[in-house]
Amino acid sequence: MSWRNIGEVGFRTGISDFTVPSLFQPSSSPVPGIGPAEGPAARIYxxxxxxxxxxxxxxxDYGYNELAQIQGNTLSFTASGGERQEVGQSSTAAATGWNEEADHVSAPYLKLRYQSDLGNGWSAGPSIHVSFAEINGSRRGLNTISASEQMDTFDITATDVYDISGLDLPREVPYTGAPNIVAPLVPNQPIAGSRLFTPTLRTSDIALWNDTIDESLDLDTWSLAFGAEASYRFDNRFHASLGAGIALNVASWKAMRSNQLLQQINNGAPVVIDSSSADNIGSSILWGFYLQASAGYQLNESWSLEVNLRHDHTEDLNGSVGGSLFDVDLSGFSAGLGLGYSF
Incomplete structure (x- = not known):
């Protein structure tokens, strides 16, 4: 059995393929009853x-409710009931990524070797190594899209100003005039350009959108290595060996990605309004080489106990799933402990 420190997983997460909706539309409702800003017209305030x-x-034919409406040479009126809705939008979209460090995984390990005696405690010969390892990586809650839309609703009040220069208007309020009576003659239209609209914020509605992405990778690797090994035996019980060779790695993998688009209105609970998912399955053959050092103790004529330290250098595994790219570093060290049988 060996314990391998391999499998650093790196994902480059592409932007989700979602279209963010638009909930609000700008609009405007005029102040009712006050007519055009210029020219003669019946205006009710x-x-x-x-x-x-x-x-x-x-x-x-005019009337006013308060003396405060008369200011010097002007008579002013106000009217409410208008509405304006302004909409602002913002959005960002950017790819992201994540890495999962190499993990310590247990890997079944089998070594077959043939040793020829070279004399003086030395022996050498070919060796075959077979091992298996499982590598997993996952990440949840990734984000590539953020958007917001805000609609501000304003109450609109209009103010018109009339020129009453040289006039002495009645001071009894409320005053109500009538057509064609004996009274000060007020202009039948406001001062040109005097109409003023005053907005007062009534409400703000805010909609937020963001995506959430889950990704995972499950990888099984079989390694078949061919090499040569030299061993030195001393004190009839102990031996040490060095070996090197090439390795053929077969990687079988399954990658998955799921996407959700969430919508939140006015701090309410987020709601999923769109979703998608993708998976990809593949196999790859990756070449590499290894270096290994071992030490053993002979228990009896047939059985021995052996520990080893090995480094593998292997091609990286590359793949894709649902707009994301990934790579896995399969190089790394391993340490093993096992029983040997000689015949």
């Missing part, structure tokens, strides 16, 4: 009115 009468430019 929250605190009064101005309506044309038989005269062409002035009228006595």
């Amino acid at each position: 929250d605190n009064g009115f101005v309506r044309p009468d038989a005269r062409s430019t002035r009228t006595t």
Whole structure:
């Protein structure tokens, strides 16, 4: 049995293929009843009115509720009921990635060797090594898309200002005039360019979107190595050996990726509004070489106890799944402990 420190997994996670919806639309509703900003028209305000009468430019058909509306040479009116909705959007999309460090995995290990006696305690010969290892890596909650949309709803108040220069308006309020009476003649239209709209924020609605990605990789590797080994025996019980050779690695893998698009409105619970998934299965043949050092103790004529330290250098495994690329570093050290049988 050997314990291998291999399998550093690296994922380059591509951007999810989602389209973020748009929930809000900008809109505007005019302040009702106040007519156009210029020209004669019947205008009804929250605190009064101005309506044309038989005269062409002035009228006595007006009314106001408070003396505060009269300021010097002007008479002002306000009206509410307008609405404006403004929508702002922002979004970011960027690939991400993750790495999982090499793991210590237990790997069944079998070595067959043939040794020819070279004299003076030395022997040498070919060797065959077979091993198996499982490597796994996964990550949850990855993110490549973030977007937001905010709709601000404003209440709109309009203010119109009329020129009353030289006029002495009645001070009894509320004042209500009528057409064609004896009273100060007020212009039947506001001062040109005087209309002012005042927005007051009523509500803000916010929608958030983000994706969440889960990825995983399951990998089985078989290694078949062919090499040569030289051994030195001393004190009739102990032996040490060095070996090297080439390794043929067969990797069988399955990669999976699942994506979800989440939507959250006004701090409510996130809701899944779209999803997708992908998986990919493949096999690869990867070449490498190894170096190994061993030490053993002869228990009896047939059985021995052996420990070994080995380094494998192997081609990296590369693959893809659902817009993501991955690679696995299969190089690394291993340490083993086992029983040997000689015949």
